[in-house]
Amino acid sequence: MPFRSRYTGLIDKYRDHLPVHDDTRIISLGEGNTPLIRLHNVSDSIGKDVDIYVKYEGLNPTGSFKDRGMTMAVTKAVEDGSKAIICASTGNTSAAAAAYAARAGITAYVLIPEGKIAMGKMAQAMMYGATILQIKGNFDLGMDLVKQVAKEAPVTIVNSINPFRIQGQKTAAFEILEELGFAPDFHCLPVGNAGNITAHWMGYSEYHKSGIVNARPKMIGYQASGAAPFMRGEMVDNPETVATAIRIGHPQSWDKAWALQKESHGWFDELADEDILAAQKLLALSEGVFCEPASAASLGGAIRDVKNGKIPEGSKIVCTLTGNGLKDPDTAIDQCANAKMTTIDATLDEVKRTILDSMAG
Numbered sequence: 001m002p003f004r005s006r007y008t009g010l011i012d013k014y015r016d017h018l019p020v021h022d023d024t025r026i027i028s029l030g031e032g033n034t035p036l037i038r039l040h041n042v043s044d045s046i047g048k049d050v051d052i053y054v055k056y057e058g059l060n061p062t063g064s065f066k067d068r069g070m071t072m073a074v075t076k077a078v079e080d081g082s083k084a085i086i087c088a089s090t091g092n093t094s095a096a097a098a099a100y101a102a103r104a105g106i107t108a109y110v111l112i113p114e115g116k117i118a119m120g121k122m123a124q125a126m127m128y129g130a131t132i133l134q135i136k137g138n139f140d141l142g143m144d145l146v147k148q149v150a151k152e153a154p155v156t157i158v159n160s161i162n163p164f165r166i167q168g169q170k171t172a173a174f175e176i177l178e179e180l181g182f183a184p185d186f187h188c189l190p191v192g193n194a195g196n197i198t199a200h201w202m203g204y205s206e207y208h209k210s211g212i213v214n215a216r217p218k219m220i221g222y223q224a225s226g227a228a229p230f231m232r233g234e235m236v237d238n239p240e241t242v243a244t245a246i247r248i249g250h251p252q253s254w255d256k257a258w259a260l261q262k263e264s265h266g267w268f269d270e271l272a273d274e275d276i277l278a279a280q281k282l283l284a285l286s287e288g289v290f291c292e293p294a295s296a297a298s299l300g301g302a303i304r305d306v307k308n309g310k311i312p313e314g315s316k317i318v319c320t321l322t323g324n325g326l327k328d329p330d331t332a333i334d335q336c337a338n339a340k341m342t343t344i345d346a347t348l349d350e351v352k353r354t355i356l357d358s359m360a361g
């Protein structure tokens with residue numbers, strides 16, 4: 001039997017469902033196909049009969065789900081002859097844009113809020129060679145500027161207002177349906193611009209239309225309390241949260257998100273920063289899965305809604321872990337003031353004594 005040609009990424013896998021042609025040059029880094037991990041310990045600790053799965057999008061090539069959208073957006077930008085892409089970013093979009101631009105041999109301009117992006121994301125944008133414009137303002141202001149400058153300079157916007165981003169990101173829903181063999185009852189996501197929740201709904205809906213019954217879960221979007229326009233019912237001008245990836249007050253997919261919330265019979269809710277961080281730590285400590293703070297909003301919200309009965313027993317729940325924990329080492333280390341770490345002399349006696357003392361409790 002001949003070996004199968006190497007799987008090269010989600011466009012290759014789902015090309016029949018994506019706007020590409022046979023001769024389109026695909027810009028890929030092998031994104032998608034991320035693990036769907038069933039949580040055993042967390043589910044047990046809640047004391048309710050539910051199945052919780054996490055879709056670990058932090059294992060994409062640049063460490064976040066943004067790669068799913070970026071492979072499509074950059075592929076189409078190159079196909080259309082674009083030589084430069086631009087985005088405003090809370091960090092992960094800039095990392096993905098920079099990487100895919102490098103892969104394609106084009107230029108990436110990224111606008112980031114000065115001092116408000118996690119260290120790993122900054123390192124990525126720098127290494128991949130993006131031109132980094134730190135602005136003295138937040139993401140929402142950066143997004144406004146990007147929209148204006150794209151009218152006056154030959155640059156393609158690769159934020160989630162680019163429809164190809166949503167096309168790429170919808171494939172995460174395909175993967176979940178294929179792996180589970182059914183749709184979850186609830187799908188929980190952290191919400192910033194609401195592009196990803198919109199993309200998942202599109203993916204589920206396309207499967208649904210193709211005749212597979214019940215391919216659509218209730219969609220739940222969780223925001224950080226300091227950056228929760230969907231809870232306030234209006235835009236928020238000075239969003240603040242430790243979860244910098246969702247530090248967004250003017251979501252770009254506002255109308256689409258409200259529409260899918262109604263259509264799916266889901267809801268929006270919010271979490272305090274301390275609850276987001278508690279969920280991040282719980283997941284790492286009890287399951288060995290390290291996500292970035294914003295990602296933990298999905299699991300933290302799901303756990304709360306299982307406990308309070310909004311999500312009934314018997315439910316199958318998928319939580320998207322949007323980004324890798326290594327993106328934001330500072331926030332992780334800050335949380336671990338009580339880490340089991342001691343400095344000792346480099347001798348066998350000291351090492352042995354420390355271990356035996358620790359085992360004795």
Ligand SMILES: *Cc1c(COP(=O)(O)O)cnc(C)c1O
Nearest residue numbers: 092192193194195196245322323
């Ligand atoms: C971009 C991002 C989000 C928010 O996604 P939206 O599509 O803007 O709602 C959440 N978590 C992480 C880690 C992200 O990078």
